[in-house]
Amino acid sequence: xxxxxxxxxxxxxxxxxxxxxxxxxxxxxxxxxxxxxxxxxxxxxxxxxxxxxxxxxxxxxxxxxxxxxxxxxxxxxxxxxxxxxxxxxxxxxxxxxxxxxxxxxxxxxxxxxxxxxxxxxxxxxxxxxxxxxxxxxxxxxxxxxxxxxxxxxxxxxxxxxxxxxxxxxxxxxxxxxxxxxxxxxxxxxxxxxxxxxxxxxxxxxxxxxxxxxxxxxxxxxxxxxxxxxxxxxxxxxxxxxxxxxxxxxxxxxxxxxxxxxxxxxxxxxxxxxxxxxxxxxxxxxxxxxxxxxxxxxxxxxxxxxxxxxxxxxxxxxxxxxxxxxxxxxxxxxxxxxxxxxxxxxxxxxx
Amino acid sequence: xxxxxxxxxxxxxxxxxxxxxxxxxxxxxxxxxxxxxxxxxxxxxxxxxxxxxxxxxxxxxxxxxxxxxxxxxxxxxxxxxxxxxxxxxxxxxxxxxxxxxxxxxxxxxxxxxxxxxxxxxxxxxxxxxxxxxxxxxxxxxxxxxxxxxxxxxxxxxxxxxxxxxxxxxxxxxxxxxxxxxxxxxxxxxxxxxxxxxxxxxxxxxxxxxxxxxxxxxxxxxxxxxxxxxxxxxxxxxxxxxxxxxxxxxxxxxxxxxxxxxxxxxxxxxxxxxxxxxxxxxxxxxxxxxxxxxxxxxxxxxxxxxxxxxxxxxxxxxxxxxxxxxxxxxxxxxxxxxxxxxxxxxxxxxxxxxxxxxxxxxxxxxxxxxxxxxxxxxxxxxxxxxxxxxxxxxxxxxxxxxxxxxxxxxxxxxxxxxxxxxxxxxxxxxxxxxxxxxxxxxxxxxxxxxxxxxxxxxxxxxxxxxxxxxxxxxxxxxxxxxxxxxxxxxxxxxxxxxxxxxxxxxxxxxxxxxxx
Numbered sequence: 001x002x003x004x005x006x007x008x009x010x011x012x013x014x015x016x017x018x019x020x021x022x023x024x025x026x027x028x029x030x031x032x033x034x035x036x037x038x039x040x041x042x043x044x045x046x047x048x049x050x051x052x053x054x055x056x057x058x059x060x061x062x063x064x065x066x067x068x069x070x071x072x073x074x075x076x077x078x079x080x081x082x083x084x085x086x087x088x089x090x091x092x093x094x095x096x097x098x099x100x101x102x103x104x105x106x107x108x109x110x111x112x113x114x115x116x117x118x119x120x121x122x123x124x125x126x127x128x129x130x131x132x133x134x135x136x137x138x139x140x141x142x143x144x145x146x147x148x149x150x151x152x153x154x155x156x157x158x159x160x161x162x163x164x165x166x167x168x169x170x171x172x173x174x175x176x177x178x179x180x181x182x183x184x185x186x187x188x189x190x191x192x193x194x195x196x197x198x199x200x201x202x203x204x205x206x207x208x209x210x211x212x213x214x215x216x217x218x219x220x221x222x223x224x225x226x227x228x229x230x231x232x233x234x235x236x237x238x239x240x241x242x243x244x245x246x247x248x249x250x251x252x253x254x255x256x257x258x259x260x261x262x263x264x265x266x267x268x269x270x271x272x273x274x275x276x277x278x279x280x281x282x283x284x285x286x287x288x289x290x291x292x293x294x295x296x297x298x299x300x301x302x303x304x305x306x307x308x309x310x311x312x313x314x315x316x317x318x319x320x321x322x323x324x325x326x327x328x329x330x331x332x333x334x335x336x337x338x339x340x341x342x343x344x345x346x347x348x349x350x
Numbered sequence: 351x352x353x354x355x356x357x358x359x360x361x362x363x364x365x366x367x368x369x370x371x372x373x374x375x376x377x378x379x380x381x382x383x384x385x386x387x388x389x390x391x392x393x394x395x396x397x398x399x400x401x402x403x404x405x406x407x408x409x410x411x412x413x414x415x416x417x418x419x420x421x422x423x424x425x426x427x428x429x430x431x432x433x434x435x436x437x438x439x440x441x442x443x444x445x446x447x448x449x450x451x452x453x454x455x456x457x458x459x460x461x462x463x464x465x466x467x468x469x470x471x472x473x474x475x476x477x478x479x480x481x482x483x484x485x486x487x488x489x490x491x492x493x494x495x496x497x498x499x500x501x502x503x504x505x506x507x508x509x510x511x512x513x514x515x516x517x518x519x520x521x522x523x524x525x526x527x528x529x530x531x532x533x534x535x536x537x538x539x540x541x542x543x544x545x546x547x548x549x550x551x552x553x554x555x556x557x558x559x560x561x562x563x564x565x566x567x568x569x570x571x572x573x574x575x576x577x578x579x580x581x582x583x584x585x586x587x588x589x590x591x592x593x594x595x596x597x598x599x600x601x602x603x604x605x606x607x608x609x610x611x612x613x614x615x616x617x618x619x620x621x622x623x624x625x626x627x628x629x630x631x632x633x634x635x636x637x638x639x640x641x642x643x644x645x646x647x648x649x650x651x652x653x654x655x656x657x658x659x660x661x662x663x664x665x666x667x668x669x670x671x672x673x674x675x676x677x678x679x680x681x682x683x684x685x686x687x688x689x690x691x692x693x694x695x696x697x698x699x700x701x702x703x704x705x706x707x708x709x710x711x712x713x714x715x716x717x718x719x720x721x722x723x724x725x726x727x728x729x730x731x732x733x734x735x736x737x738x739x740x741x742x743x744x745x746x747x748x749x750x751x752x753x754x755x756x757x758x759x760x761x762x763x764x765x766x767x768x769x770x771x772x773x774x775x776x777x778x779x780x781x782x783x784x785x786x787x788x789x790x791x792x793x794x795x796x797x798x799x800x801x802x803x804x805x806x807x808x809x810x811x812x813x814x815x816x817x818x819x820x821x822x823x824x825x826x827x828x829x830x831x832x833x834x835x836x837x838x839x840x841x842x843x844x845x846x847x848x849x850x851x852x853x854x855x856x857x858x859x860x861x862x863x864x865x
Contacts, residue, residue, distance in 0.1 A: 182365040183376040192355045216364045218354040261484040267447040289370040
């Protein structure tokens with residue numbers, strides 16, 4: 001491990017090359033670069049998740065922490081090959097001051113040559129991704145609405161800002177539910193009559209699940225509130241009184257109720273962040289099904305027909321006018337605003 | 351009710367979409383019936399694979415594991431054995447709640463294969479599961495049993511008509527392990543019987559090599575890239591070497607092995623299948639039917655050498671040192687006859703008589719007690735027709751090679767010449783390595799897991815059919831006929847086969863690659 005204080009991007013590139021030579025991994029089969037944008041207080045959580053994901057998809061991990069916009073510009077970096085951050089190469093960078101607005105100047109030379117780039121915002125994605133160069137340079141962008149103060153509003157914002165190649169971990173969290181539902185539908189028949197989803201209040205995952213069902217089944221699926229945790233109940237009724245009803249009260253095991261069949265209990269655990277991230281790294285093309293579900297959940301149209309590429313738009317958060325208009329422009333530590341509890345609470349909704 | 355609402359029908363599920371690649375392919379509710387459930391294969395591979403599939407969420411909500419063996423056991427004893435095997439050999443992390451679900455619905459039917467009552471019991475157990483577990487008559491039968499027991503079991507299945515799709519109202523599939531017979535005639539007989547009891551499309555012959563990711567990757571390498579296919583022919587390829595080496599001995603399989611030998615045990619199936627995948631033309635689609643058509647063409651184009659004495663070498667290992675340990679010779683192994691002439695090593699030169707491969711020798715070898723366990727396909731290219739360098743500059747330059755490593759360290763190696771740094775010109779071979787596990791570690795399920803899932807899904811892409819098996823016997827039968835009554839060469843345990851095998855290549859100015 002190499003630790004560099006108050007350094008430059010070129011020094012980091014050199015340190016990485018030296019670490020690679022020392023580890024003997026000169027011709028390693030790097031398949032992608034994962035850029036993780038993280039707040040200082042979440043670094044540990046993000047490192048743990050990224051290490052799990054990197055173990056499944058060997059990648060170059062670039063972890064960017066943006067700090068104290070008003071401090072003098074400074075770059076601290078820690079370079080590792082095969083260590084606590086998984087089997088691949090990892091660079092943790094802390095950027096202070098105005099440098100954090102130009103993070104791409106450090107990140108660009110560190111990207112693995114000609115390999116896909118995925119950018120993941122651990123908690124606070126920019127209001128508009130085009131304002132963050134780290135999002136613009138990525139082919140796939142991963143956000144996590146469930147960690148927002150108001151997950152449902154955050155989801156609507158993601159739909160406004162959507163471009164093919166965006167996904168959200170609130171969507172990843174419901175893959176298990178979707179798999180069970182699809183499997184149940186394999187052996188069902190009849191016209192769909194109605195459906196419903198119940199979840200703890202403010203669940204972006206539940207909105208997406210309802211959106212997906214509405215889109216696929218051609219009906220309108222409402223979301224009702226329950227005690228949680230996460231999604232607790234999904235039911236679809238078919239013509240002629242048959243139904244498919246999944247229930248999960250404890251966040252671990254689901255029970256499948258079907259007419260004319262015995263109840264069946266299946267494990268349906270809420271997955272760790274690392275596993276969710278690994279699922280995202282699995283596919284590097286746009287997820288159209290997510291685009292459709294998001295459109296339906298937020299009442300938008302034709303999200304998948306948008307341009308996949310964004311152009312970077314310069315916005316200075318120090319400029320009083322933009323600061324008022326664009327909340328949380330960057331995932332940097334808010335200078336004066338006291339953090340609200342909900343924002344830092346690591347919520348695991350699904 | 352909305353008029354636009356979707357209609358769900360069998361085969362038409364509005365929640366499924368080919369673009370939705372997050373959703374796994376999950377089989378219909380079904381039962382997996384394992385015969386010979388206490389055997390090695392079942393404990394080390396099959397039961398752990400069931401757990402791994404469940405853990406990855408790839409088993410249907412209604413899934414029943416049903417064991418059949420000659421033990422005085424109840425359901426719980428069986429569930430206990432299955433749990434132990436899964437805990438010991440599973441590849442995915444242990445989660446009690448996942449197991450609980452399999453354990454709860456595990457069933458055991460005791461009995462021997464000639465016991466009519468036991469099979470009647472099995473049939474009625476399956477019928478009752480239809481209602482209690484909603485498996486709708488779907489069941490796969492895994493025959494993890496000695497070949498001699500096949501006819502008895504198949505006849506029992508026929509008598510109780512539990513192999514009959516229509517009578518059960520679902521699908522009934524059967525999984526057969528190699529060896530598929532011991533020669534062409536017996537294989538035809540066995541195939542006839544299995545196809546008669548089940549319907550031919552419901553018979554899955556498992557060759558676990560074909561379930562390996564690298565073998566499937568060979569198809570991707572050849573047919574998804576532009577780089578390799580243009581040189582994949584006799585104009586550029588000098589020879590192909592396919593090796594399947596094992597460091598282990600025959601273990602507890604003496605009786606079976608002494609009757610079969612390496613030719614029937616490995617050459618007839620694994621090696622010829624790998625050859626077929628290497629030599630075949632591009633299939634019109636990545637489907638079971640198209641792949642098998644092309645593989646069959648390749649297998650049928652195989653020609654044997656005229657001089658079998660020189661180009662079909664058999665070997666038998668003698669006492670020696672392997673990996674720092676003294677090991678017995680083959681004839682000293684337990685329950686192997688002192689004067690056994692069974693081969694534990696085969697090396698053979700085959701031709702593939704097509705326009706693409708005319709004149710290119712395919713060297714195949716397999717053996718027990720070789721220095722290390724390795725399976726690989728090496729495509730050796732011709733030397734450059736002209737070298738503009740001085741002769742001394744390229745003394746160390748060999749042939750370009752593309753090596754597909756099937757196991758271990760699955761991956762691809764490319765060997766080519768490069769200048770040695772320095773003031774004078776010297777070209778030497780270097781290796782460029784692609785390690786499969788390094789670029790994608792997640793998606794390498796164990797071969798059994800993959801193949802088992804394919805059986806439950808009814809996907810036959812990775813399974814050889816009986817024509818393929820029979821084509822394999824057509825290659826091996828004349829060899830076995832020639833070898834009968836002749837003694838194999840001997841080689842010391844821990845070396846790369848008998849000297850005659852090296853000689854075989856030396857005659858044509860080639861050498862074996864050291865894998």
